[in-house]
Amino acid sequence: MDRGKNHQLHICFFPFMAHGHMIPMMEIARLFATRGLKISIISTPVNVPQYSKFTERSKILGYQVDILVIKFPCVEAGLPEGCEHLDMALSGDLNRNFFTAAGMLGPQLEQLLKKHRPDGLVADMFFPWATDIAHSLGIPRIVFHGTGFFSLCAAECVRLYEPHKKVSSDTEPFVIPNFPGEIKLTRNQLPHFAKIEGHHFAQLHIDIKESELKSFGVLVNSFYELEPAYADHFRNVFGRKAWHVGPVFLCNSDFEDKANRGKEASIEVLECLKWLDSKKPNSVVYISFGSLARFTSSQLLEIAMGLEDSGQHFIWVVKQEGDGQEGKEEWLPEGFEERMEGKGLTIKGWVPQVLILEHVAVGGFLTHCGWNSALEGIAAGVPMVTWPVSAEQFYNEKLVTEILGVGVGVGIQQWVVVVGDCVKKEAVAKAVNHIMVGKEAEEMRTRARELGELARRAVEEGGSSHSELNALIEELRNKKI
Numbered sequence: 001m002d003r004g005k006n007h008q009l010h011i012c013f014f015p016f017m018a019h020g021h022m023i024p025m026m027e028i029a030r031l032f033a034t035r036g037l038k039i040s041i042i043s044t045p046v047n048v049p050q051y052s053k054f055t056e057r058s059k060i061l062g063y064q065v066d067i068l069v070i071k072f073p074c075v076e077a078g079l080p081e082g083c084e085h086l087d088m089a090l091s092g093d094l095n096r097n098f099f100t101a102a103g104m105l106g107p108q109l110e111q112l113l114k115k116h117r118p119d120g121l122v123a124d125m126f127f128p129w130a131t132d133i134a135h136s137l138g139i140p141r142i143v144f145h146g147t148g149f150f151s152l153c154a155a156e157c158v159r160l161y162e163p164h165k166k167v168s169s170d171t172e173p174f175v176i177p178n179f180p181g182e183i184k185l186t187r188n189q190l191p192h193f194a195k196i197e198g199h200h201f202a203q204l205h206i207d208i209k210e211s212e213l214k215s216f217g218v219l220v221n222s223f224y225e226l227e228p229a230y231a232d233h234f235r236n237v238f239g240r241k242a243w244h245v246g247p248v249f250l251c252n253s254d255f256e257d258k259a260n261r262g263k264e265a266s267i268e269v270l271e272c273l274k275w276l277d278s279k280k281p282n283s284v285v286y287i288s289f290g291s292l293a294r295f296t297s298s299q300l301l302e303i304a305m306g307l308e309d310s311g312q313h314f315i316w317v318v319k320q321e322g323d324g325q326e327g328k329e330e331w332l333p334e335g336f337e338e339r340m341e342g343k344g345l346t347i348k349g350w351v352p353q354v355l356i357l358e359h360v361a362v363g364g365f366l367t368h369c370g371w372n373s374a375l376e377g378i379a380a381g382v383p384m385v386t387w388p389v390s391a392e393q394f395y396n397e398k399l400v401t402e403i404l405g406v407g408v409g410v411g412i413q414q415w416v417v418v419v420g421d422c423v424k425k426e427a428v429a430k431a432v433n434h435i436m437v438g439k440e441a442e443e444m445r446t447r448a449r450e451l452g453e454l455a456r457r458a459v460e461e462g463g464s465s466h467s468e469l470n471a472l473i474e475e476l477r478n479k480k481i
């Protein structure tokens with residue numbers, strides 16, 4: 001598409017303030033920018049720096065990208081001043097108030113849309129009211145969920161058919177009805193809001209689902225070849241209009257872009273890669289639970305002992321309950337760091353995940369199954385140990401282990417809000433070895449590599465995701481005309 005065309009489309013992006021939503025939304029914005037569209041990202045003040053690397057790079061590359069700043073109503077919603085990112089509001093009332101604040105952003109969105117009159121609004125699922133606001137101004141609203149087709153369909157089947165109400169206990173498995181594949185879950189593995197009557201999140205969940213139907217369509221960070229049955233199900237059975245454009249992180253071809261996703265890394269990126277350079281291919285397991293999940297000291301201790309017992313080399317990214325406080329040494333086993341010198345790297349904070357995963361030395365990934373991480377693992381062609389914690393991660397686990405056959409579960413039984421369920425060291429060691437050594441590990445690796453190859457082809461010119469993005473832009477253009 002020619003960037004000099006007279007009718008340059010202008011699209012506003014309105015991400016929810018959590019890394020798992022902001023990072024892919026920024027990458028989608030970048031995809032639009034590379035096609036010559038003008039992009040505006042709506043952000044609250046505290047989150048602006050997260051986008052500034054992206055906007056600086058965009059300027060160098062000649063893309064038209066700017067940031068529109070709105071106020072986050074912290075005080076009005078009972079949050080401390082500056083609490084504008086979900087990772088600052090993980091527990092109890094703070095979390096609830098955070099969503100209240102997010103729900104109060106409508107009037108500011110309306111003002112921005114009236115002023116800038118974009119040709120489209122891509123707004124996060126957590127802003128279901130954005131559809132009506134955009135609609136009243138004649139602007140098509142596109143929903144961005146941040147997850148894939150499998151979990152979108154699975155969650156909708158559970159919501160509509162309520163199979164969890166037909167079992168007699170929290171641990172009795174049920175099959176997700178009217179859903180391709182014989183996928184079994186237990187009530188314990190469902191989100192609280194999906195099973196507790198009157199839960200404060202339940203209405204939001206319904207509004208989200210309804211807004212999908214009223215919107216221009218749904219943008220999905222996935223690729224058709226990964227989950228064709230579920231992509232079809234979402235469109236044909238649930239009647240959603242959807243464009244799959246992922247994996248969107250593959251738009252980062254430069255080292256700089258890959259190194260700067262999300263927060264500033266807590267380790268020198270080059271130091272981390274140098275450490276990996278000293279390892280044999282497929283000899284290191286990478287362990288990370290995304291940006292939000294936290295663990296208790298006793299769980300971290302079990303992980304540490306499990307990793308040591310597995311005998312595998314590792315990079316372990318640690319996020320602890322009550323993070324921000326010091327005290328790594330308190331939970332590490334006695335002498336752990338000395339014994340693991342050269343063998344394991346324990347990093348507290350943020351790492352350049354995509355660069356680590358695509359390093360040839362990394363041969364496995366222990367993941368919480370956040371959708372971005374799962375996709376990044378798949379695209380890197382590595383087998384995974386699945387350790388879901390919350391959100392839709394239990395559905396993603398099923399896709400990875402049972403449908404794609406590229407992972408094994410560590411055995412998590414309980415959905416929790418942010419602090420993970422308890423797993424013993426023996427289970428950690430067993431699962432890690434399962435994906436790192438032996439025939440089954442090799443078979444999973446082969447399948448994962450094939451999927452990784454399909455992922456790359458999907459985003460290349462002529463690939464399914466590349467073509468879908470073109471189709472969406474064309475539809476938006478036609479709508480404008």
Ligand code: UDP
Binds near residue numbers: 293351352
């Ligand atoms: N991520 C990262 N470094 C970290 C932790 C996370 O780059 O130390 C990135 C990761 O690559 C992914 C995103 O943050 O793109 C996390 O999203 P995901 O859906 O996996 O999990 P969430 O954080 O939403 O639970």
